[in-house]
Amino acid sequence: MKYLLIANPISGTKKDIAPMIHKVEERIVAEGHEVSLQTTEHEGHGYQLAQEALDSDYDVIVAVGGDGTVNEVAHALVGSDKILGVVPNGSGNGLARELLIPMDAKAATDTLLRHSVATIDTCTVNGTPFFVTCGIGFDAKISKEFARSESRGIRTYAKEAITQFFNYEPKDYHLLIDGREVTATAFLVAVANASQYGNNAFIAPTASMVDGLLDVTILKSFPNVEAPKIAFQLFTKDIDNSEFTSLYKGKEIIIQSATPVNYHIDGEPMPKAKELEIKINPHSLNVLRGEKEDRVKSAFEYFNAVTHVFSDFASDVKDYFN
Numbered sequence: 001m002k003y004l005l006i007a008n009p010i011s012g013t014k015k016d017i018a019p020m021i022h023k024v025e026e027r028i029v030a031e032g033h034e035v036s037l038q039t040t041e042h043e044g045h046g047y048q049l050a051q052e053a054l055d056s057d058y059d060v061i062v063a064v065g066g067d068g069t070v071n072e073v074a075h076a077l078v079g080s081d082k083i084l085g086v087v088p089n090g091s092g093n094g095l096a097r098e099l100l101i102p103m104d105a106k107a108a109t110d111t112l113l114r115h116s117v118a119t120i121d122t123c124t125v126n127g128t129p130f131f132v133t134c135g136i137g138f139d140a141k142i143s144k145e146f147a148r149s150e151s152r153g154i155r156t157y158a159k160e161a162i163t164q165f166f167n168y169e170p171k172d173y174h175l176l177i178d179g180r181e182v183t184a185t186a187f188l189v190a191v192a193n194a195s196q197y198g199n200n201a202f203i204a205p206t207a208s209m210v211d212g213l214l215d216v217t218i219l220k221s222f223p224n225v226e227a228p229k230i231a232f233q234l235f236t237k238d239i240d241n242s243e244f245t246s247l248y249k250g251k252e253i254i255i256q257s258a259t260p261v262n263y264h265i266d267g268e269p270m271p272k273a274k275e276l277e278i279k280i281n282p283h284s285l286n287v288l289r290g291e292k293e294d295r296v297k298s299a300f301e302y303f304n305a306v307t308h309v310f311s312d313f314a315s316d317v318k319d320y321f322n
Helices: 018-030 045-055 067-077 094-098 105-114 138-148 154-165 224-235 292-321
Strands: 002-007 034-039 060-065 083-088 117-125 128-130 133-137 171-177 180-192 214-220 245-250 252-265 268-288
Touching: 002 018, 002 045, 002 067, 018 034, 018 105, 045 060, 045 067, 060 067, 067 083, 067 094, 067 128, 067 268, 083 094, 083 105, 105 268, 133 138, 133 171, 133 268, 138 180, 138 252, 171 214, 171 245, 180 245, 180 252
Parallel strands: 002 034, 002 060, 060 083, 083 268
Antiparallel strands: 117 128, 117 268, 133 180, 133 252, 171 180, 171 252, 180 214, 214 245, 252 268
16 A cells, blocks of 8 residues: 655654654555655645645555644545545644544554544535534634644643633624524534544534534533533533533534634634534545554543643642632
């Protein structure tokens, strides 16, 4: 088989990812396959490189990087017969985690070589593709602030969330979910193709990437004292049991606001908008996924992530009030 690696050299927290990429290449070649490498040089370059590869004889186009890189490469492959592979090296790694791809590069390469293919749903918001989640409200505000930060990682994200939380005011939204009207004063509204944002933060625990449906989670206004409980539920796949959430499923979602508000696509901040039109595109992207044996790795990473997040959360809250 022929693999094309499209790598973002500045993704993740490591200053030099060349050694990691070299090991991925070596492993693929050692298994008797062909591999080529192209690196991105600017925003949108991943999409361009993947689009150019559509007319090539590559079997698998591999995104090596974070959610932004994965989104660009996947965007180009929607509706094609090419297969998307992922070697995660970002902050959230939402699609990789949803597909049970380990965060370790060597183990992630195993999923490339195992070649277990699934065909998943993809989505658009105002015509722009996304693959994991889009959101409006507080999560979009944090995505915007996180993008401005000079450091990456879940602790930086948590700090931004704490800083913004105490000054954020919920907003009024009007939704049409397959024509059904829903109104809410909401902290955030998330529309999910996958169950999590990334970093094992499960905003739509029952979402499936192969059911042809979007999951809508409305987190309504809540007292500040409830924040730790809601954060815990987010990381323990229990947010759907919160008294402050309402959940819906549908194929076409329209979200309207009286004034322009922040929104994000797979964690990437977008310009403010007053209306979002979100649609599902069933079974439109071929991907390589992890298997049952990778669930053990994912569960271990999940346990560690929850432990570290709440340790950092407690520390950062303490720092905030001191």
